[in-house]
Amino acid sequence: MTAIRVSALRKTYGANVAVDDVSFTVGAGETFGVVGHNGAGKTSTVECLSGLRRPDAGSIEVLGLDPARRRRALAERIGVQLQEAGLPDRLKVAEALRLFAAFYRRPDDWRQVMERWGLAPLARKAYGDLSGGQRQRLQIALALVGSPELVILDELTTGLDPVARRETWALVGELKAAGVTVVLVSHFMDEAEALCDRIAVFARGRIISLGTAAELMTATGTSSLDEAYLELVR
Numbered sequence: 446m447t448a449i450r451v452s453a454l455r456k457t458y459g460a461n462v463a464v465d466d467v468s469f470t471v472g473a474g475e476t477f478g479v480v481g482h483n484g485a486g487k488t489s490t491v492e493c494l495s496g497l498r499r500p501d502a503g504s505i506e507v508l509g510l511d512p513a514r515r516r517r518a519l520a521e522r523i524g525v526q527l528q529e530a531g532l533p534d535r536l537k538v539a540e541a542l543r544l545f546a547a548f549y550r551r552p553d554d555w556r557q558v559m560e561r562w563g564l565a566p567l568a569r570k571a572y573g574d575l576s577g578g579q580r581q582r583l584q585i586a587l588a589l590v591g592s593p594e595l596v597i598l599d600e601l602t603t604g605l606d607p608v609a610r611r612e613t614w615a616l617v618g619e620l621k622a623a624g625v626t627v628v629l630v631s632h633f634m635d636e637a638e639a640l641c642d643r644i645a646v647f648a649r650g651r652i653i654s655l656g657t658a659a660e661l662m663t664a665t666g667t668s669s670l671d672e673a674y675l676e677l678v679r
């Protein structure tokens with residue numbers, strides 16, 4: 446079963462071509478990595494997947510729906526953690542989780558989600574008073590509280606301390622075990638290697654390589670994904 450089908454996607458901002466002729470598919474239950482330099486087109490691509498942005502050309506199907514036309518139906522079934530998704534400063538952690546859970550038809554128990562992500566001690570803290578890492582954890586918890594079939598995690602562990610980072614990896618592993626499809630945008634090759642079944646390497650708005658970590662290493666004659674990546678984007 447295919448969870449995501451992207452064909453000849455193009456996204457421009459004025460004269461700037463952010464995404465150019467990008468095609469890929471993601472299988473149901475797969476963890477799919479998206480890596481690339483700053484400005485390579487990763488976020489623009491995943492924003493088109495979630496319906497936040499409209500492509501200029503090409504076609505996208507996510508869980509059988511066109512995100513640009515069926516954004517609301519899709520929003521019920523996917524979870525999105527985006528970079529810098531702002532919340533009101535005065536909104537408290539528990540309130541945010543309760544509010545987001547209410548958007549979904551079959552949400553998880555938001556209290557359990559709060560526990561699982563180590564947010565219970567911060568339940569009454571306002572968003573504006575959280576540290577960067579705490580905000581990040583809240584954003585991930587909010588992406589998952591609706592019990593989504595597919596999640597998009599953009600820079601999942603940026604800003605997390607090493608322990609929180611490993612804990613987050615373990616939780617992504619649990620999502621995978623539960624059959625959730627994951628799209629993971631990351632700057633960390635160790636993270637992509639540890640978590641992703643396949644990885645798409647973006648450069649200048651295009652996919653320049655796509656495969657398992659082992660395939661990318663073999664193709665470049667390297668012995669780590671870091672080296673493979675550097676070789677590919679050179």
Ligand SMILES: Nc1ncnc2c1ncn2[C@@H]1O[C@H](COP(=O)(O)OP(=O)(O)OP(=O)(O)O)[C@@H](O)[C@H]1O
Binds near residue numbers: 461488490
């Ligand atoms: N809202 C916008 N308006 C104009 N240009 C934009 C906008 N968003 C992105 N861009 C441009 O599109 C290109 C791709 O940006 P995008 O954010 O998709 O890249 P990215 O790979 O996610 O980068 P990063 O790793 O820095 O998050 C860049 O040249 C960026 O400057």
